[in-house]
Amino acid sequence: MAAPKFRLQFDPAHGQAVDVLPGIQRVTAPNESAFTFRGTNTYILGKDEVAVIDPGPADANHLEHLKRVLDGRKLTHIFVTHTHADHSPLAMPLKEHTGATIYAEGPHRDSRALHLGEVNSLDAAGDREFQPDVRLKHGDIVEGKDWKLETILTPGHAANHACFALLDRDLIFSGDHVMGWSTSIVAPPDGSMADYMSSLDLMTQRTESLYLPGHGGRLEKAREFVRALRAHRKMRETAILSRIRAGDRTIPEVVSVIYRDTDPRLHGAAGLSVFAHLEELVQKGLVHCEGAPGLGSVYEPADRQ
Ligand SMILES: [Zn+2]
Structure with a gap:
């Protein structure tokens, strides 16, 4: 696609x-x-x-x-x-x-x-x-x-x-x-x-x-x-999940890799988008965090729980 x-x-x-x-x-x-x-x-x-x-x-x-x-x-x-x-x-x-x-x-x-x-x-x-x-x-x-x-x-x-x-x-x-x-x-x-x-x-x-x-x-x-x-959103979701599986734990860590080529002034907005995907990944049971997911949460792959 x-x-x-x-x-x-x-x-x-x-x-x-x-x-x-x-x-x-x-x-x-x-x-x-x-x-x-x-x-x-x-x-x-x-x-x-x-x-x-x-x-x-x-x-x-x-x-x-x-x-x-x-x-x-x-x-x-x-x-x-x-x-x-x-x-x-x-x-x-x-x-x-x-x-x-x-x-x-x-x-x-x-x-x-x-x-x-x-x-x-x-x-x-x-x-x-x-x-x-x-x-x-x-x-x-x-x-x-x-x-x-x-x-x-x-x-x-x-x-x-x-x-x-x-x-x-x-x-x-x-x-x-x-x-x-x-x-x-x-x-x-x-x-x-x-x-x-x-x-x-x-x-x-x-x-x-x-x-x-x-x-x-x-x-x-x-x-x-x-x-x-x-398809573009699905790809992004997969990329975020693989960053968490690779060891990234916070939204800024994920943003710095996935949005490497994006103007740093847009990293705040990118962080909100990564947050939106992580919230959905937590709902789906693929990612875990303590308490409710937030911008400052620490995320882990759910399968390591
Ligand atoms: Zn508008």
Whole structure:
């Protein structure tokens, strides 16, 4: 299985309404960073009566751009893929401006309870103010004037992550679950690797071949890409397990070998990803540690117990 081919060609055209496909426009917020690529994509679905998917970060300029692009059209629905601060905060101001209804899986929450003394290193990324008007369940179909969206619950990157399939159009709004420019951050306790892997499996069972992600450009041949992502994570899991079997005991030790070629400034994020895999390996009974697994735990192969 080939490694996923990441696609870094993307013109965000910040603040402009870009026609992505008939009846679908994108406005990219100006919140570029190492974690958000060229900014968060807000999608506008429909013609005269429209839905917005992921209104975006609390950025006054982005709000103004959206109001301008929506001017003369009726916003009826606001969908949120997940409650990270780069996706959901503008839901409320847009609702106040238009009277649209907010749809999402639910309010922000961690993927699991915090262990004693544990802090969620991604806490600041969570939008704890967010409240949907309508809570979506897996398989729910919401219909607007020119479109029908099916909810696909995909926890992993965030506990309340949802993707939305545009029915009869062979495409999925994939949020931060599957993106073409990079792998998704999966960091416990905000996210969960076991959930993320199950949510990737869910995508392999679907037939849609085009994804419109929360960051970066459209992802064609999405099914092959998802299979490559899955294989890539499995390979990483195997590499981490073999480092523990070879004698590494801490997350920094594993990171220093597996991420040898990665910019050291990204080692903190890499450590969170290794932690996510180790937590899953402990759940599977392949790795052992005293008490609940944490960033500072000492890990050993379970078979030596
Ligand atoms: Zn994001």
